[in-house]
Amino acid sequence: MQASASFIALLTEHRNIIYKVCNLYMDDKEQREDLFQEITLQAWKSFSHFRGDAKFGTWLYRVALNTAITYFKKEQRRAPVMLADNFPDIADSHDPADEQLMAMYKAIATLSKIDKALIMLYLEDYSYQEIGEMLGITANNVAVKMNRVKIRLKEESKKHYEPAQ
DSSP, rough: HHEEEEEEEEHTTTTTHHHHHHHHOOOHHHHHHHHHHHHHHHHHGGGGGGGOOOOHHHHHHHHHHHHHHHHHHHHHHOOOOOGGOOOOHHHHHOHHHHHHHHHHHHHHSSSSSHHHHHHHHHTTOOHHHHHHHHHHOOOHHHHHHHHHHHHHHHHHHHHHHOOOO
8 A cells, every 4th residue: 555655656756757758749639638548557567666776756747658659659550640730829929029939949840759858858957867767778878869959959840930021
C-alpha cells in the first residue's frame, strides 16, 4: 500500500508533465485523455523500477515520452491527423504576436516525434544533461540536435509567417 500512496502523491505533483506530453502528441481531446491514461498505466507498471537515481519528474518525462511516441505511432497508422491545422484559438487573429506564435506551432508540428520532445524539454528550461537523461542520449548529442532543430524551426516558421510591412 505504501508504494501506491507514494506513486499517487508523486504523480499528482507531476501530472502537468503528462498533460504537456499529451498536448504535444495528440490534438483531439479524447485521444489526449486516452494517452494520459496510457502514460499513467505505464508509469505505474514501471514504478517498481524507479530507483531514485534521477528526479521523479525526469523519470516520468522519459516514461511519458516513450509511451507517447509508441501511442502516437499506433494512432497515426489508424488515422493520420494534421496537427498544424488545429490551432483555432489564434488562427483567426490579426495580432502579429499571435501570428508569430501560430507560425511557431505550425513549425513545431513539422518536427519528428523526438525533435518535438527535445524542443518541449528545452522550452521547459531543462538542461542539456537532463534532456539527455530523459531521452537516453548524451548532453553533447542534445546540443547538436538542438542546434539543428533551432535552424529548422527558424526556416519552417518563416514559411508560415509574413510580417506586416
